[in-house]
Amino acid sequence: MTQDNSSRTVLVCQGTGCVSSGAVPIYDALEAEIKAAGLDIRMKITGCHGFCQQGPIVIVEPDGIFYSAVKEKDVPEIVESHLKNNTPVERLFYKDPVSGDPVGEYRTIQFYANQERIVLRNCGHINPEVIQDSLDAGIYDGMKKALAEMQPAEVIEAVKRAGLRGRGGAGFPTAVKWGFCAAQKTDQKYMICNADEGDPGAFMDRSILEATPHQVIEGLVIAGYAIGATKGFIYARAEYPLAIKRLEIAIKQAEEMNLLGKNIQGSGFDFELEVFRGAGAFVCGEETALIGSIEGGRGMPRSRPPFPAVQGLWGKPTIINNVKSLSYLGDIITRGPDWFHSIGTEDSPGTAVFALTGKVANCGLIEVPMGTTLRKIIFDIGGGIIGGKKFKAVQTGGPSGGCLPEEFLDTPVDFATLAKAGSIMGSGGMVVVDEETCMVDMARFFLNFTQYESCGKCVPCRMGTRQMQKLLEKICAGEGEPEDITTLEELAVSIKEGSLCGLGQTAPNPVLTTLRYFRHEYEAHVNEKRCPALSCKALLEYEIDQEACKLCGTCKRNCPADAITGNKKKEIPFEIHKDKCIQCGMCYTSCPFDAIVKLSPGIKKEEPEPVAAG
Amino acid sequence: MQERLEKVLGEYGRSPADLIPILQHVQDEFGYLPQETMDGIAAHAGVPKSKVYGVATFYTMFRFEPLGRNHVCVCRGTACHVRGADQILEHVQRHLGIEEGETTEDGEFSLETVACIGCCALAPVMTVNQEVHGRLKPKTATRTLKKYATADKEEGQ
Numbered sequence: 122m123t124q125d126n127s128s129r130t131v132l133v134c135q136g137t138g139c140v141s142s143g144a145v146p147i148y149d150a151l152e153a154e155i156k157a158a159g160l161d162i163r164m165k166i167t168g169c170h171g172f173c174q175q176g177p178i179v180i181v182e183p184d185g186i187f188y189s190a191v192k193e194k195d196v197p198e199i200v201e202s203h204l205k206n207n208t209p210v211e212r213l214f215y216k217d218p219v220s221g222d223p224v225g226e227y228r229t230i231q232f233y234a235n236q237e238r239i240v241l242r243n244c245g246h247i248n249p250e251v252i253q254d255s256l257d258a259g260i261y262d263g264m265k266k267a268l269a270e271m272q273p274a275e276v277i278e279a280v281k282r283a284g285l286r287g288r289g290g291a292g293f294p295t296a297v298k299w300g301f302c303a304a305q306k307t308d309q310k311y312m313i314c315n316a317d318e319g320d321p322g323a324f325m326d327r328s329i330l331e332a333t334p335h336q337v338i339e340g341l342v343i344a345g346y347a348i349g350a351t352k353g354f355i356y357a358r359a360e361y362p363l364a365i366k367r368l369e370i371a372i373k374q375a376e377e378m379n380l381l382g383k384n385i386q387g388s389g390f391d392f393e394l395e396v397f398r399g400a401g402a403f404v405c406g407e408e409t410a411l412i413g414s415i416e417g418g419r420g421m422p423r424s425r426p427p428f429p430a431v432q433g434l435w436g437k438p439t440i441i442n443n444v445k446s447l448s449y450l451g452d453i454i455t456r457g458p459d460w461f462h463s464i465g466t467e468d469s470p471g472t473a474v475f476a477l478t479g480k481v482a483n484c485g486l487i488e489v490p491m492g493t494t495l496r497k498i499i500f501d502i503g504g505g506i507i508g509g510k511k512f513k514a515v516q517t518g519g520p521s522g523g524c525l526p527e528e529f530l531d532t533p534v535d536f537a538t539l540a541k542a543g544s545i546m547g548s549g550g551m552v553v554v555d556e557e558t559c560m561v562d563m564a565r566f567f568l569n570f571t572q573y574e575s576c577g578k579c580v581p582c583r584m585g586t587r588q589m590q591k592l593l594e595k596i597c598a599g600e601g602e603p604e605d606i607t608t609l610e611e612l613a614v615s616i617k618e619g620s621l622c623g624l625g626q627t628a629p630n631p632v633l634t635t636l637r638y639f640r641h642e643y644e645a646h647v648n649e650k651r652c653p654a655l656s657c658k659a660l661l662e663y664e665i666d667q668e669a670c671k672l673c674g675t676c677k678r679n680c681p682a683d684a685i686t687g688n689k690k691k692e693i694p695f696e697i698h699k700d701k702c703i704q705c706g707m708c709y710t711s712c713p714f715d716a717i718v719k720l721s722p723g724i725k726k727e728e729p730e731p732v733a734a735g
Numbered sequence: 736m737q738e739r740l741e742k743v744l745g746e747y748g749r750s751p752a753d754l755i756p757i758l759q760h761v762q763d764e765f766g767y768l769p770q771e772t773m774d775g776i777a778a779h780a781g782v783p784k785s786k787v788y789g790v791a792t793f794y795t796m797f798r799f800e801p802l803g804r805n806h807v808c809v810c811r812g813t814a815c816h817v818r819g820a821d822q823i824l825e826h827v828q829r830h831l832g833i834e835e836g837e838t839t840e841d842g843e844f845s846l847e848t849v850a851c852i853g854c855c856a857l858a859p860v861m862t863v864n865q866e867v868h869g870r871l872k873p874k875t876a877t878r879t880l881k882k883y884a885t886a887d888k889e890e891g892q
């Protein structure tokens with residue numbers, strides 16, 4: 122593994138995740154240390170590698186060595202040992218969660234080795250703020266080829282042959298949508314990139330925008346050319362300041378190199394691009410609401426038809442595509458539609474990008490061929506459940522999706538299989554939960570979200586989600602009645618059928634899937650007033666296991682409600698007073714000896730109710 | 736205030752389509768949307784004042800009250816939820832003595848919740864003044880807040 126330093130590059134991730142773990146001072150320290158050592162080594166900042174959990178991440182190329190959780194004080198050792206003396210610092214290697222072994226080469230880390238990266242290929246390897254890096258990586262080649270050698274109809278045909286389906290959620294065939302728009306004869310059309318990424322628990326689009334903004338811009342130009350749009354927008358979520366900044370830099374660079382603007386590369390095609398900063402409304406991810414928002418109004422959906430492809434922004438034909446859908450386009454043109462079609466399944470060609478989070482050992486951004494099983498994703502790439510706990514369910518599709526139990530682990534993931542199971546592919550959020558998560562609470566969580574985010578325009582969604590949320594809260598509080606479950610089911614059907622847009626139409630999915638696969642948990646809450654996952658506060662009790670208790674007093678100090686008494690010196694055993702306990706769990710999480718027990722005893726024998734005299 | 740407002744408005748066209756960017760810029764300038772700016776914005780964008788309020792109240796980003804010196808956002812997204820965001824939020828609320836949506840009496844901290852910061856792999860997460868803090872435990876959350884409180888005081892001296 123000896124390397125000549127002049128060919129070496131040290132890459133330091135500067136994605137939002139790594140920055141929050143302290144990656145900026147590490148870059149500065151490395152730069153200073155390398156200079157002080159008189160070494161001739163290139164340094165590069167990159168966007169997200171998708172493994173933020175291990176951040177800050179430093180990679181040394183071409184050695185392919187991956188350092189995780191690097192601290193400033195580790196920098197001299199990396200420079201001295203690895204860069205000067207060619208001995209990588211094993212102490213900073215990633216540790217495999219299953220075997221516990223240190224793994225130095227990132228290509229052999231299970232998290233990466235099991236992926237097939239197309240959209241994410243350049244993430245973490247190029248400097249998003251230096252356009253030359255993107256050009257060297259072949260970004261814009263597809264666009265140049267399309268503009269120079271292909272007619273718009275040929276571009277649409279290529280995307281059709283590739284079989285690309287939209288990655289924003291519904292999986293609508295991209296070429297079909299484009300075809301409608303291309304057929305419209307008018308003076309102006311618009312091409313919009315949907316970067317609103319509203320699913321709370323997903324960050325695929327954010328990472329792509331931060332790591333390879335030019336890939337998205339290239340896709341927008343190709344799409345604009347195909348449909349005949351000369352003006353484009355990127356609708357970006359307000360909560361993503363870094364992504365917005367990088368996009369703005371990238372647009373400026375692309376304009377300077379005539380990759381955007383008038384007569385791009387001498388092709389005669391004009392395309393202007395602008396970033397529109399969202400202002401915080403989940404429903405604006407829905408395409409007609411998004412259009413309303415760019416027009417300067419309240420982002421409320423309207424009924425379709427007319428579809429935006431015919432009548433969209435300012436009444437003009439408009440196409441809206443997700444960040445990931447657009448990111449494939451360059452490669453589909455350069456490598457050909459057949460290449461793309463050969464990946465994945467017949468029904469859903471290509472790859473799927475997921476933000477794998479929750480209770481898995483390896484959280485992060487992953488890309489696998491469509492048709493990969495959930496087991497492979499969660500256990501091989503994700504490294505299984507943390508803390509040796511038991512897998513319970515995986516949630517896909519965010520607030521529009523559902524929770525699938527263990528029996529689906531061997532299901533190959535694509536648009537059709539997930540839909541059949543009652544969930545959806547969605548934009549790529551994948552949250553894994555273990556035995557400690559209550560599925561009724563999970564449903565309540567999503568209904569809280571959709572209820573809050575419902576724009577209020579149509580009654581089934583506005584009132585219906587509120588009713589469902591109230592019922593779920595009632596059940597979680599231990600006040601549920603058996604008929605509440607049937608009411609939930611009835612409401613779900615009416616909301617699905619009666620709502621105006623996708624938000625309402627899919628809002629009941631989290632409830633329906635949990636009812637379908639975890640009905641026993643609802644019944645335990647309702648009939649026995651018991652939370653089997655020991656999660657719903659109102660149904661919990663805490664006790665101290667006197668044998669395990671070492672009288673250290675940590676629980677008492679941490680209890681905000683003064684509900685714990687006891688004294689080490691006077692040897693008074695510690696005790697939790699139920700009348701004062703607010704079930705906050707601080708004692709449980711703070712006890713160094715695991716001496717606090719969490720219980721959900723359920724109903725004890727109750728006194729027969731006095732019969733009211735009549 | 737009117738002068739600063741004029742300067743912001745001067746950068747935008749006079750069409751209703753500029754309303755959201757104008758509101759964002761006004762909020763960046765003042766930290767919130769002062770009531771006194773509403774007439775000016777409405778006149779500039781050529782829309783009724785009711786429309787300005789309609790839009791400003793629709794989006795969660797806009798606020799009509801100034802924030803405290805430190806702006807705390809606790810994430811309540813799915814990934815954070817299953818990793819204990821509720822406990823973090825409760826603990827932060829108790830520590831600051833305020834509920835979400837409120838500002839402490841000394842004007843030191845404002846507390847809000849957000850749907851997802853996009854750092855789900857580091858759950859549970861909160862931001863303080865847009866800086867992300869991940870892998871929180873109740874204790875590390877309060878320790879982080881204490882740092883911001885003291886950092887302010889040191890700067891002020």
Ligand SMILES: Cc1cc2nc3c(=O)[nH]c(=O)nc-3n(C[C@H](O)[C@H](O)[C@H](O)COP(=O)(O)O)c2cc1C
Nearest residue numbers: 287288289315318319406407408442443446623624
């Ligand atoms: C409530 C709601 C929220 C949505 N949020 C998003 C989103 O955040 N990102 C996205 O790309 N699509 C979102 N969609 C889907 C879009 O309406 C649209 O179908 C998609 O952007 C089309 O792009 P595609 O064809 O490339 O998938 C959402 C839909 C609904 C109903």
Ligand code: FES
Nearest residue numbers: 810812815852855
């Ligand atoms: S869910 Fe909290 S950052 Fe995404």
